[in-house]
Amino acid sequence: MTETSKPGEGTPGGRLAFAPSNHPTVPPARVGVILANLGTPDATDYWSMRRYLNEFLSDQRVIDYPRWKWQPLLQLVILSRRPFSSGRNYAGIWDKERNESPLLTITRAQTDAVARALREAHGERIVVDFAMRYGNPSTESVIAKLVDQGCDRIVFFPLYPQYAAPTTATANDQAFRALMKLRWQPAFRTVPAYYDDPLYIDALARSVERAYGGLANRPEMLLTSYHGMPERYLSEGDPYHCQCQATTRLLRERLGFAAEEVRVTFQSRFGPEEWLKPYTVEEVARLAREGTKRIAVVAPAFSADCVETLEEIQGEIRHAFEGAGGEEFTYIPCLNDEEAHIRALVSILDRELAGWL
Template identity: 65%
Template sequence: MTQTQNTGGIAVCPAHAPKDHPKVKPARVGVLLANLGTPDGTDYWSMRRYLSEFLSDKRVIDYPAWKWQPILQGIILSIRPQKSGAAYKSIWNNERDESPLLTITRDQTDAIRKQIEATYGDQVIVDFCMRYGNPSTASKVSEMVAAGCDKILFFPLYPQYAGATSATANDQFFRALMDEKWQPVPRVVAPYFEHDKYIDALAESVQRAYDAAEVKPTKLVCSYHGLPKRYLTEGGDPYHCQCTKTTRLLKERLGWADDQIITTFQSKFGPEEWLQPYTVEEVARLAEQGHTNIAVCAPAFSADCIETLEEINEEIKESFEHAGGEHFTYIPCLNDDPAHIDALTDIIKTNLAGWID
């Protein structure tokens, strides 16, 4: 977009342009945070729309459409919306009538915006979008362009890279750019699984939970969302390696022994083998081995959501207790914890280098 002097956000005709030239907003930089997504409600049709968009993504389920879509549209989406809707109801933010993921992502964005404004003033616009559901990536890109953003820093809120998370978010961002006549210059934030401040924030959250526990856990389970194993073995997806490195760095930051912390994977879907060990089975095994007091954290999730609040803190907890476990401590995601906000803001400022003073 044509550079103009700072006019307080008011569109003006560029200097030296003819009088009939369209007015142009002063140039700004956009920072667009992106998370997975959320249904608009817990009713059948809201859940069906959300699940259809999510499970139709070739990055998530890579089966041929001719094979997968009849199963998805005919069988899965006839049954799963009710089950998923019930799960969402158990964690729904009734006060705001929205999912916790939407609430937390908005709170994160507000906190980051305050820090960014303190440094850059109104030269940078900070907002968020969802890969699936609302607010959509396309709508937020369009809003930023209309506000004068000639550059956009896109930040997928996934510490570890996976094709089914980071890549599909990036895909959607670049698809949105395709609809803009005058495209802003894009940048994408790299995975931050080994960023010092992210590891610090994780370690602080674990230490707080352990300090507050009446009975100290004997094992910390780092539960990451799962992927089909062939995504690693056949596709070379780096997700598994980045997850295990996050766990190792967390262990080292805490100063723990190797046997105090383990890496597991949750949310298995379908008949094929996924990354192992499976969290739901591993917590039961730990209980049977005498580890009746454990803690579980979810380092792959930047915000608490259905996979943490319902799956970990209900289904996985039940598996542990059924096998004889006594004390199950769920350590919340970093959410809008100040240390997390500082880490994310630091990453943003690093990626804005060269674009803005």
């Protein structure tokens, strides 16, 4: 073996062929993949929720007000009350048997499915894990674990189809901060937004077709409900709004629906600013008041069901529609670990792993 050989490809036990006999063993070189999602509290009690919300709402990618102005309000007012209401929302969807949130359960299932598919194609050289931007398992801990397993190259995959600074960018930020602490950094790639990926669009369309196929009456309107953001982010250059519109257009075309059958809306507004409109909760009530009796809602921006879908859409938004006179409300679950979704994720990863395997 020459000195140009890759680390770990030396003698049995992982010793480099050109290293002295007392050199520490080096694990065989591997390629790591990290699926990254938003995060989840460890439990639904006040202090668990406060820790989680503090980390989330202190992120200046999420709330970009000056810290001197925002932190006193956050610490003294918001975090004294919001952990109680958020805890109740999480408690309503919490998996008590596993003692974890659905987002954690689903992300783990997605990771296992992606790992199986990549292992079948590439063997044991690839290691797949998942990390959360807020909460556990932390991004830093997962990167350290992969490095310890010999991963000298890592693909970091934020599971956000549409790029946004408060989601994709902050996930990447956290990964880069972790890399800054390493003496020996792995080579590192981040996966770009996949809002228009044909297999992702097809997986979305299949989920809608499956849901519609199980209904006695076809919905009059399909709402694609995306997580919202302040309107000013759009004028400041964030492409999120445009990518959401593109996803819905491609989904509608794939389904063969008429333009008037599909509408883009935004949910999960927070704070006093104007956010992207129309707001889902207001739009469903307006449709019901104007005589629409049957609607379906799908959430293309969420790769896994979570509190925003299982509690907000299934609770607040459903109640707004029914309270205004709507009769049939259908929520179409996120893609989660559906086979078509895993196939899309693996296809994207194969593209991003090119040259490394």
